[in-house]
Amino acid sequence: MFLVDEEHLIIHSMASPKYECQIKKIPEDKRRKVYTIDQVKRMIDAQHRPQYNGCKWCMAEYHTFDMQSIFKRD
Numbered sequence: 001m002f003l004v005d006e007e008h009l010i011i012h013s014m015a016s017p018k019y020e021c022q023i024k025k026i027p028e029d030k031r032r033k034v035y036t037i038d039q040v041k042r043m044i045d046a047q048h049r050p051q052y053n054g055c056k057w058c059m060a061e062y063h064t065f066d067m068q069s070i071f072k073r074d
Helices: 037-044
Strands: 002-005 010-013 031-034
Touching: 002 037, 010 037, 031 037
Parallel strands: none
Antiparallel strands: 002 010, 002 031
């Protein structure tokens, strides 16, 4: 099973959650459960809107880092 954080567009694996994921801090109304890896792959696909990202701690193989974010100014 996978947990989707709708607020930050992050997908967490419930099979191997890490402390760094901070899953308990995700608001209840911003959570959604996904049960298959095929659906996770479709959500992470570049053509999907909104585009989700895998958690860098519990789903590192599906995490993509946006290199453009380094150069963005706040």
